[in-house]
Amino acid sequence: MQLDLNLLAALDALLEEGSVAGAAARLHVTAPAMSRSLGRIRHTTGDQILVRTGRTMTPTPYAIAVRAQVHELLHQVQGVLAPSRELDLATLERTFTLRWHDSLVAMSGPALLAAAREAAPGVRLRFVAESSTDTPELRRGQVDLEANANRPGAPDIRAENVGETPLVMAVRSAHPFTRVKAVTAQQYAAAEHVTVSRRGNLSNALDDALARLGLTRRVVATAPTEAAALAFARDSDLVISVPRATTRSAVTDLGLVVLPLPLELPSAPVYLSWHQRYDTDPGHAWLRGLARIALTVGGAPS
Template sequence: MRFNHLDLNLLVALDVLLEEQNITRAAERLHMTQSATSGVLGRLRLYFEDELLAQVGRKMQPTPYARELAAPVRQVLLTIQSSITAKPVFDPATSKRHFRLITSDYLISVLFARVIQKISLEAPHITFELLGPGDTTTEMLMRGEADMMIVPERYLIEGHPSQLLFEEEHVCVVWDGNTQVGDSITLDQYIEMGHVSVIFGRNRQLSVEEWLMSQYGFTRRMEVVTHDFNTLPQLIVGTQRVATMLQRMARLYANYLPLRILQPPVKIPVMREFMLWHRTMEGDPMHRWLRAKISQIINELEQ
């Protein structure tokens, strides 16, 4: 198919070339030879009258014009994928759709494992891949490499639709044998105690540190840092440390570990968990069905 003398198949190659910035890796993803991929790049350069990818030392870097092209090219491909190639009629009972969802191990443990279990009763052939949050998860959604993110409100992306799923309180958790605190914890104790905390990515995402500093002018003394929520309560047992964690996770682990759940010495804002998806997926019938089922099942579980 051509538009204004441009072979639209070349846009797929351009998208991959701008992402990989490497002929060899792009060729592998496009299932083409390196020479054929170089030829495609040559045709793209001729059409756009720009180098697009310039050799700088041993690496290829996109030109300023190529950087401007990257977002609209990806948008065009996502629109084609979601609105033109998607089937208008769908049947969840027979669908073999594969969904890639970005969410934390916290949500999987407290709710989403049961959500998937219930969805399988109506759509037994749907498959899921659950990806943990990280530094590149927003880019993955924007590039169509993930179908949905389920994340706290602070990670919503302007211009893309979202839906509130539930709200969650923070609590403090200590080992049942902790001798530094009783059935409550003061702010002075909280500041003085060693903390176990969960951190994601290089930017220390999903931490209450920024809020504590802005409101109270202190940061916690981190003695143990982990990178997933499920290890957080386990790392408290047998220590005098404290962890600030989400209430549903604390209650879940209090059924299996000797833990005490305490109210925080300060009122920490609730965490609001949202579904977030790329705007091009708004009208996708199967995606819309999945969003409705997730919301419905979580509401039922909460009640």
């Protein structure tokens, strides 16, 4: 039997996406073409691979068993067939799409853009907003690099912790907290708060920490970005709790005062994430290196 390596790529995409449409979008082919590939895979393996259950498709036991092996085989094939070449930054023409938390764009984006343009003038960076829901753009190749506080759980997504920063609170200069020697947990809980949540959540880990002390706080507003939430705090007595690195620009640009939190909480991590298909891509590896430096120098570590 003659082996068609295109079927290996199709099988990998089908197992990752769990649908014909998703696999087709990832490999940039039509849905009918992917359906034909699934038919050939079923004929070759003697297994249905994906079976319809209601409106979704579920992998068969065989598909689940070989998923990791398919990933590894495809990775090895790509490593063998990919041409080995030196990266010529001076002539590199490429657009990278980055989905970073808005505070990380503000802190580290300028340094990354400056470093990229100096080394490779033909490179363009597309910073896109985070979605309010978890999306598969990294898998589909629509996003090259993510940076936020969330460590992805998918086995095909690489993640590197590039730093962390403790949480602090920020208030306007005329806020009553600025006249207190040390804000207590009780005073903190009694204040009115604004939080940052792209999903509009009114509670987070801070509320869990307060609950352990028998305290609750009143969140009167949420904002989808830290920039918006900081503006709310600037114009009212609302308290915002954010990673300390974020407040560097807040202090200078908005005139806010940064105070320590009266709670013991772990520092907020910063993860850089990408799909494993780019592990050996020279251009992507170069960009990851610049992003790692920008995020570290820009304020990721404490």
